[in-house]
Amino acid sequence: MRFRVPLPSIPVAIALLPFAASALAETxxxxxxxxxxxxxxxxKPSETYVIGPLDTLTIFVWRNPELGGKVQVRPDGRITTPLIEDMQAVGKTPKQLSDDLAEALSKYITTPRVSVIVENFSGTxxxxxxxxxxxxxxxxxxxxxxxxxxxxxxxxxxxxxxxxxxxxxxxxxxxxxxxxxxxxxxxxxxxxxxxxxxxxxxxxxxxxxxxxxxx
Structure with a gap:
């Protein structure tokens, strides 16, 4: 006694061939x-790296180390350091943030010199x-x-x-x-x-x- 086994996969495979050929042609x-x-x-990030949310930054203030430290950029894009309650960080390069921090600190100390190092970075x-x-x-x-x-x-x-x-x-x-x-x-x-x-x-x-x- 012989049994005929249906092969439903063959028509499906044949039907898919045009799509496969199209995908291969596009690639x-x-x-x-x-x-x-x-x-x-x-x-480390390149010089053009732009700070993103949740990046970890190390801020160093020359001759005033107590004004710096390690901070994480908040989801709202800002950071908080001693004497500076809120500073926008996201969208800036480390150099730009250093300059902005120095300008803000100039109200409290003479000619501040600030460095910003990105330790752990996610990026925008x-x-x-x-x-x-x-x-x-x-x-x-x-x-x-x-x-x-x-x-x-x-x-x-x-x-x-x-x-x-x-x-x-x-x-x-x-x-x-x-x-x-x-x-x-x-x-x-x-x-x-x-x-x-x-x-x-x-x-x-x-x-x-x-x-x-x-x-």
Whole structure:
């Protein structure tokens, strides 16, 4: 006695083929970024770093250490230090905040000299890298000077089991044109085959989208 086994998955698979081809074509048409250069690791924000909410700052006032200390930027973007009840910190560089603190302290001490060091930093939204889609820990991570794709993928734990890493896309806002530009990435080649050419440099505000494999 023979039984005929239905194969409902075949029509479904055939129906999905045009969508898969379209997705591959879109990724293929997107330009590629240049390979990142190897540079010395920097564990501190660059000079253009803009302070964000929840950043931890160390404030040093020369000859008046009691007026400084370690503070965390509040969710409302302000900080409080001895003699200064509320000071806007978010949106400023460490140098700008140093100058503003010095000006405020000049009411109490003569020619204050203030230094601001960012110890733990989260950055503003425009200075974060967002990784979404098929990764172990989708997240928004703070941008650091000379950050690469490999750095970002290590931070989120790599690709998930069904990730289509070589169809990933990077969305970047181009300030010159005011438009978003899309680049294709080869994350699978980078992480699983060690293709260093696939390791590209990142910029603040980049969004990395990793799709899942269709089959």
């Amino acid at each position: 293929k048409d997107a330009p590629r970024l240049p390979t990142a250069n190897f540079v010395a690791v920097e564990d 939204f425009s200075q974060q890298i967002r990784i979404v889609g098929a990764t172990d820990k989708p997240a928004a991570i703070p941008y650091r000077a000379n950050m690469t794709l490999l750095d970002a993928m290590i931070a989120v734990g790599g690709l998930s089991e069904y990730a289509a890493g070589n169809r990933a896309r990077l969305i970047r806002y181009d300030r010159a044109s005011g438009k978003q530009i899309e680049f294709r990435l080869k994350i699978t080649s980078l992480l699983r085959k060690g293709d260093i050419k696939a390791n590209v440099g990142l910029e603040p505000g980049d969004v990395i989208i990793i799709p899942e494999s269709l089959f």
